[in-house]
Amino acid sequence: MATAKDRAPAPAALGLNDDIGEEKRLALYRSQIRLREAEQRAYDLFLQNLVKGTSHLSLGQEAIAAGFAEAMQKGDLSFCTYRGHAHTLARGVPVEKVLGELMQRDNGLMRGKGGSMHLTSEEHGVMGSYAIIGAHLPIACGAAWRAQYKGHKDVSVCFFGDGTTNIGAFHEALNFAAVWKLPVVFVCENNLYMEYTPIADVTAVPQPAADRASAYGLERILIDGNDADVVYRTAQKAFAKARAGEGPSLIECITYRHSGHSRADPGKYRPEGELEKWKERDPIKIYRERLKQFGISEDQMSDIDTEVRKEVDDATEACKAAPIPPVDILTTDVYADGGWAWRN
Amino acid sequence: MPEITYRDAVIRGIAQEMARDPDVVFLGEDVAKAGGVFKATVGLYEQFGPLRVRDTPISEQAILGAAMGAAMTGLKPIAEIMFSDFIAVCFDYIANEFPKSRYMSNGQTKCPLVVRTGNGAGSRFGAQHSQSVENWCMMIPGLKVVAPSSPRDVIGLLAAAVRDPDPVIFFEHKSLYATKGEVPDGEIVDTLGTAKVLRPGKDATILALALMVPRALEAAERLKAEHGIDAEVVDVRSLVPLDMQTILGSVAKTHRLFTVEENPRLCGWGAEIVSIVADEAFYELDGPPVRITTPHIPLPAADNLEDIVLPTPDRIVETVRRSLES
Numbered sequence: 195m196a197t198a199k200d201r202a203p204a205p206a207a208l209g210l211n212d213d214i215g216e217e218k219r220l221a222l223y224r225s226q227i228r229l230r231e232a233e234q235r236a237y238d239l240f241l242q243n244l245v246k247g248t249s250h251l252s253l254g255q256e257a258i259a260a261g262f263a264e265a266m267q268k269g270d271l272s273f274c275t276y277r278g279h280a281h282t283l284a285r286g287v288p289v290e291k292v293l294g295e296l297m298q299r300d301n302g303l304m305r306g307k308g309g310s311m312h313l314t315s316e317e318h319g320v321m322g323s324y325a326i327i328g329a330h331l332p333i334a335c336g337a338a339w340r341a342q343y344k345g346h347k348d349v350s351v352c353f354f355g356d357g358t359t360n361i362g363a364f365h366e367a368l369n370f371a372a373v374w375k376l377p378v379v380f381v382c383e384n385n386l387y388m389e390y391t392p393i394a395d396v397t398a399v400p401q402p403a404a405d406r407a408s409a410y411g412l413e414r415i416l417i418d419g420n421d422a423d424v425v426y427r428t429a430q431k432a433f434a435k436a437r438a439g440e441g442p443s444l445i446e447c448i449t450y451r452h453s454g455h456s457r458a459d460p461g462k463y464r465p466e467g468e469l470e471k472w473k474e475r476d477p478i479k480i481y482r483e484r485l486k487q488f489g490i491s492e493d494q495m496s497d498i499d500t501e502v503r504k505e506v507d508d509a510t511e512a513c514k515a516a517p518i519p520p521v522d523i524l525t526t527d528v529y530a531d532g533g534w535a536w537r538n
Numbered sequence: 539m540p541e542i543t544y545r546d547a548v549i550r551g552i553a554q555e556m557a558r559d560p561d562v563v564f565l566g567e568d569v570a571k572a573g574g575v576f577k578a579t580v581g582l583y584e585q586f587g588p589l590r591v592r593d594t595p596i597s598e599q600a601i602l603g604a605a606m607g608a609a610m611t612g613l614k615p616i617a618e619i620m621f622s623d624f625i626a627v628c629f630d631y632i633a634n635e636f637p638k639s640r641y642m643s644n645g646q647t648k649c650p651l652v653v654r655t656g657n658g659a660g661s662r663f664g665a666q667h668s669q670s671v672e673n674w675c676m677m678i679p680g681l682k683v684v685a686p687s688s689p690r691d692v693i694g695l696l697a698a699a700v701r702d703p704d705p706v707i708f709f710e711h712k713s714l715y716a717t718k719g720e721v722p723d724g725e726i727v728d729t730l731g732t733a734k735v736l737r738p739g740k741d742a743t744i745l746a747l748a749l750m751v752p753r754a755l756e757a758a759e760r761l762k763a764e765h766g767i768d769a770e771v772v773d774v775r776s777l778v779p780l781d782m783q784t785i786l787g788s789v790a791k792t793h794r795l796f797t798v799e800e801n802p803r804l805c806g807w808g809a810e811i812v813s814i815v816a817d818e819a820f821y822e823l824d825g826p827p828v829r830i831t832t833p834h835i836p837l838p839a840a841d842n843l844e845d846i847v848l849p850t851p852d853r854i855v856e857t858v859r860r861s862l863e864s
Contacts, residue, residue, distance in 0.1 A: 271611070308642035316646045321610060322639060326630050332603020333635070339604055340611040343563065343589060350607070363630075366597035370604065373595065527645035528680055530703035536679070537780040537814075538731065 214423055216488065218264060222422045223485055224498050225260035226478050229280040231506045232289045236279065236296055239510070240457050245296045249310045252280035254420075254452035257477035258383050259284040261425025262351060265433060271321045273334040273352040276311035277383075278323030281353050285318040290509035299516040306519040307527075321350075328354070328363030331380065335367050338376035338442075349436040350378045351429075357388030359402040368410040368444065377436035379429070382446045383419060389455040390463050403446035412444050419447025420477040423484065450475070539720040547689035547721060548578040548654070548710060551696035552616060554725060556586050559614060562700060565592045565601060566618025566654075575620055576656055576715055598624050602631035602653065606705075609651040610639070614700055622657040622671045622709060629674075636705035637680025652699045652706045657685065658749050658800055659832075659848055660713030664839035670800035670832070672747070673807050675707045676777045682730060683777040685709040687751035689719040691775060694728025702730060711748040731779030735788065739770035742794040742858055745785065745811060747774045750798040750849060757854035765859050777807050782814060789819050795827040796858055798849050803834040825864075830857050 214222075233253050239245045252259060263284030266272070274281040279292055287303065295302030296310050303315055311325040321337065324330035334352035341348050358364050359382060371378050382403035386393055399405035404416040415432075418424050425447060432443035450472035454461035461469070473479075485495060528534035542550070556562045564582060566574075570593040573580035583591040594601050598619055605617040619625055625632060632653070639647040659668040675683045682704050686692045692710070699706035736751065737758050746754035754771045761767040770788050774781070789795050795815055797808030812827040830849045838844055 304642060304644040304646070307644045312642045314639075314643040314646055316643075321607075322643065322647060324635070326634050328599075329603065329630050329635055332597075332600045332631075333607040333610070335600065336604035336607020336609070336615075337611045338607070340608045340613050343608075343613065363599045363603065366595070366600040367603065369595055370597055370600040374592075523644070527640050529682075530640065530648065530650075532645070534679070536778050537782045 222260050222264050223481055225284055226256040228502045229256040229283055231502050232283055235506050246298045247309050248456050250277040250456045251453045252277055255449045257422040257425050258419045258447045261422045262429045265426050265429035269348040271319050271337050271350045273321050273330040274323040275354050276325040278313050282313040282320050285320050287315045287318050289506050290512045293509050294513045297513045299513055300519045301516040328358050328361035331363055331367030334378050335371050335376055338378035341377050347437050349433050353381045356384040356393040356402045371442040372410040375441040378442045379432045380444045383449055384446055385449050385451045401446055403444055407444045415445045417447055419449035420475050422481050539722055541718045542689050542721050544689045544717050545578045545715040547692035551693040555697055555700040562614045563590050564616045565594050567594055567596055567620050569618050598628035602628045605651045609649050614650055616652045619655040621667050622655040623666050623669050633678055637678050649705045650703045652708050654708045656712045657709040658711040659837055662839055662841050665836035668837045672709050673801050673805055676807055682706040685748040687748050687773050690721045693726040697727040698730045713749050731776050731781055733775055733781035733784040734773045736773050737771040739768040741767050742769045743788040743792045744769050744771050744796045745774055746798040750800055753851050754798050756851040760855050786819050789815055790822050793824040797829045799831040803831045806831050828861050
């Protein structure tokens with residue numbers, strides 16, 4: 195595998211500003227650091243028994259969430275999976291809201307009614323995190339259908355794992371989106387494992403998403419999901435296509451999760467040395483090198499690191515101090531009248 | 539008053555709502571150019587055009603998922619699942635997605651949609667195209683569940699369902715499509731969660747839904763004529779919300795309760811109502827509540843066999859008569 199250094203363009207040839215530019219690169223860096231710090235904190239809080247229920251971390255996959263979110267415009271919609279912390283944070287949701295939900299406190303994004311797997315913040319365009327594999331691909335199609343019908347220019351972006359490519363809803367949604375030419379972008383985060391089983395052991399083609407694209411008349415798009423620049427550029431292209439009314443895209447991003455599938459999983463099924471090899475390709479490590487090549491100093495980066503850490507520290511303290519949800523929200527919002535009455 | 543068929547009432551109900559609100563859109567298999575396999579959507583494609591009335595692939599998950607995504611973001615979709623048995627292949631949306639998104643998101647997510655589906659037996663289609671599955675949906679918090687028995691109720695309840703801010707599963711009975719009923723001209727809008735007393739009586743309350751309603755009415759006329767028993771027939775119409783006030787009021791008057799259910803016996807809607815009546819009106823009852831249901835078997839295809847298993851006016855008359863005489 196080529197190293198990041200081999201692939202990086204010579205900064206001298208590009209000058210210090212290419213198509214991405216310093217401001218956007220700093221935003222991509224800040225976003226990735228923020229996702230990393232917030233999720234590492236979630237893991238620490240889990241070890242302290244302060245994060246309840248389950249949690250599925252995206253440690254090692256930050257370039258995908260950051261790259262897509264930075265390419266999205268206000269009004270674009272994100273549809274996430276149970277592994278949705280990173281995608282939610284990347285749209286600008288405060289760390290406190292996410293950690294509060296993981297800690298099941300009243301200050302959480304949904305006041306503890308949804309939990310880690312269902313993060314939703316419609317004001318930030320996060321239209322839900324879906325814990326039934328594949329369910330949200332058709333839902334993203336529907337949001338895109340509304341945009342098409344109403345003449346809106348927003349794009350629906352649907353993130354899912356490699357395991358999702360083997361469920362029926364994936365295929366129904368891809369065909370549906372292609373036939374109706376919907377402004378939806380499907381993003382497969384291929385982290386090589388469905389849960390505990392290598393995706394290659396249970397899939398008929400080597401690339402679970404990209405190799406299916408042709409079945410739906412779509413371009414085969416397979417990218418390095420650990421390089422935020424590559425992700426960002428790919429996202430921009432797919433969004434432009436969607437906004438131009440030219441239909442959906444299916445993008446497979448190769449990546450690797452540094453932790454297990456969920457908090458219950460130490461990841462012992464992975465061959466020895468695999469994690470270490472992928473940590474060499476850590477998206478944050480790659481991006482720090484990239485920033486240096488574009489003339490951004492260590493000091494600038496560590497200033498960002500410090501600011502982000504402070505946000506995460508402050509959020510942690512706020513969550514620890516926050517009350518648990520009051521019992522009176524138990525029966526609210528079952529129906530649109532705000533209550534739960536099913537009879538008179 | 540002019541008479542129209544239940545089938546034409548479906549068309550009129552959808553058209554009434556689509557004409558009223560441009561955010562109402564309609565999707566399903568063979569619903570647009572072909573006018574639906576039951577011909578219950580004929581003319582809508584011509585009237586409202588290809589952007590609002592859309593044929594889908596045979597992809598029930600895509601149909602319901604797309605309806606949900608559209609509903610969450612501002613449209614008011616009507617989705618058709620051709621046979622209600624097919625709800626089983628897209629049950630995730632009915633059980634996990636539509637009804638839970640508002641709650642899980644602490645009220646952020648809305649889901650104002652209608653799923654119309656052809657329910658029930660009588661067409662000799664066998665066990666996978668004939669079921670009454672309203673109880674599959676009744677058990678899920680967050681859904682509303684409606685099953686009209688007459689053309690007028692089809693229009694009024696469909697309009698109410700489309701205008702309702704919650705997800706509504708709307709069960710049309712396949713064996714009622716050809717039946718006729720009086721329908722006034724002009725806009726019709728009914729109210730979800732209201733049962734209707736169709737025939738007042740003093741000796742027994744008979745609750746029925748959809749195809750069982752005309753059978754209960756026929757049985758009530760025969761009970762009166764042949765046995766002098768004056769039965770009150772209540773069309774439940776809406777399982778969620780459930781109009782227990784009307785049901786309890788009827789039981790308080792007649793002191794006897796019978797349910798006529800097309801669903802197989804276990805966990806049918808009548809079981810829930812009987813349990814509520816036992817809980818809240820036990821001392822009003824002069825005898826045990828009796829459920830008249832399809833036996834707990836898959837439905838057979840052969841006409842003589844299918845006819846035996848569904849509750850009939852004969853079976854209702856016999857059951858009510860014997861219960862009241864004992």
